[in-house]
Amino acid sequence: MNRITQTFQTLRRQGRKALIGYLTAGDPDLKTSERNIRLALANGLDLLELGVPFSDPTADGPSIQSAGRRALASGANLKQILAMAARLRRSFKTPMILFSYANPLFRYGYTKLCRDAKRAGIDGLLVVDLPFEESAELRAPMKRHRLLFIQLIAPTTSPERARRLLAEADGFVYYILVKGVTGARTRRVPPTRRVFNAKKNIDRLRTCTDLPIAAGFGISDGAQAHEAARHADAVVVGSALVEAARKGRLAELVRELAAAVHGV
Numbered sequence: 259m260n261r262i263t264q265t266f267q268t269l270r271r272q273g274r275k276a277l278i279g280y281l282t283a284g285d286p287d288l289k290t291s292e293r294n295i296r297l298a299l300a301n302g303l304d305l306l307e308l309g310v311p312f313s314d315p316t317a318d319g320p321s322i323q324s325a326g327r328r329a330l331a332s333g334a335n336l337k338q339i340l341a342m343a344a345r346l347r348r349s350f351k352t353p354m355i356l357f358s359y360a361n362p363l364f365r366y367g368y369t370k371l372c373r374d375a376k377r378a379g380i381d382g383l384l385v386v387d388l389p390f391e392e393s394a395e396l397r398a399p400m401k402r403h404r405l406l407f408i409q410l411i412a413p414t415t416s417p418e419r420a421r422r423l424l425a426e427a428d429g430f431v432y433y434i435l436v437k438g439v440t441g442a443r444t445r446r447v448p449p450t451r452r453v454f455n456a457k458k459n460i461d462r463l464r465t466c467t468d469l470p471i472a473a474g475f476g477i478s479d480g481a482q483a484h485e486a487a488r489h490a491d492a493v494v495v496g497s498a499l500v501e502a503a504r505k506g507r508l509a510e511l512v513r514e515l516a517a518a519v520h521g522v
Contacts, residue, residue, distance in 0.1 A: 261353040261381045262406055262429040265304060266470045266491065275487040277519045278472055279512065280307035280357060280496030281503065282325035283342060284334025291329070292342050294503045299350050301509045302516030306346075307384065307496070310339060310358035317386045321497035336366050340378040347379025355408060355429075356380050360388040363396070372399040382406035382429050390423050397426065408432055413459055417466055424467040430492060431471045433460060457489045479511075480518035487522040 269276050279298050284291050299306060311329035315322060343354055356375055363371050363385065375383070382405055388396065390409070397407055406428035411420055413434060424431060435456050460471055473486045474494025483493045495515055502511040 260404065260406055260429065261351065262305065262355070265353050266430060269304065270470075270491075275490070275519045275522050276304040276470070276472070276492035277302060277483070277512075277516050278305040278307060278355075278474070278492050278494040279303040279499050279515075280309055280322075280494065281499055282309040282311055282322060282329050283339040284311055284329030284332055285325040285500065285503075286328045287332040288334055288338055288342060291334075292345065294508055295342075295346060296349070297509050298499065298503075298512050299346070299352050301512040302520075303352060303512060304516075305353045305355065305492070307355045307357040307494070308339065308343060308380075309496075310336060310356060310362050312359040312362055314361075315359060315386075319497060321500045325500045336362050336371075337374075340374050340380070343375075343378040343380055353381045354379060355382045355384050357384045358386070360385050360396075368396045369399045372396075372403040372405055376403040376405060380405065382408050384408040384410070384432060386410065390426070410434060411463060413456075417462060420463060420466045424469065427467070427469060429469065431463065431467060431469050432494065433463060433471050433473050433490065435473050435475045435477070435486065456486070460489045480514040483515045484518040484522060487519045493519050 266276065281295050281298060295306065311326035311334055313330065315326055383400060400407055407426065408429050409423050409427035410432045411423065411434065456473065460473065463471055470491035472492035472494050473490035477483050477486055477493055477495050478498035483495065486493045498511060499508060502508045
């Protein structure tokens with residue numbers, strides 16, 4: 259069984275929600291990045307989104323954009339990131355999702371990518387800007403190598419389209435809480451005017467799929483994570499972790515978030 263599926267099943271039996279954390283690989287360099295990721299994993303992440311830096315991250319706000327620029331300037335590339343994943347896998351059983359835009363994966367080669375990702379211990383892929391209608395070329399080698407295809411769903415996605423998208427999804431659903439790019443928000447979510455009735459949308463999404471639902475975009479502290487976890491099966495935090503790593507308080511924030519999510 260894939261580690262993603264196994265983790266969600268275990269947490270559900272325990273009556274717990276999952277904390278999913280994103281960090282950009284190679285930020286500010288590969289050595290520091292790996293040290294930060296190890297710190298986050300050791301302090302409470304249930305799943306890791308390993309971010310592949312990209313020059314045009316259209317879904318990301320200033321924090322992750324800056325992290326990507328630092329990583330690219332340091333020379334980080336997909337081959338090195340997969341090597342890092344392999345080292346992490348030797349130390350941790352935590353599920354790892356390769357979080358990327360399509361271009362770096364396409365240039366690497368989808369078939370080669372899936373083979374190398376599986377060997378490195380990656381459990382699934384989340385490709386931010388790859389339209390579902392154009393994803394078959396990637397999903398085919400993913401299926402051969404038993405990698406899970408994680409699907410994003412927006413607040414504006416209709417139930418009919420959600421059913422079509424989720425028919426081919428695996429692992430969990432990543433529900434985007436807000437209209438806009440990634441980045442910490444100072445106001446609590448949900449509910450606020452910025453989350454577009456998250457509870458209602460998540461409840462509606464449950465009629466489209468039996469997969470666990472993770473809520474992300476805009477969550478930056480324990481209070482916000484706790485509120486989101488009341489409605490979702492998992493909470494995703496990215497930009498806040500990237501900023502915390504730069505300020506030397508990554509372990510502290512991960513522990514705060516884990517306590518808030520696991521305590522729901």
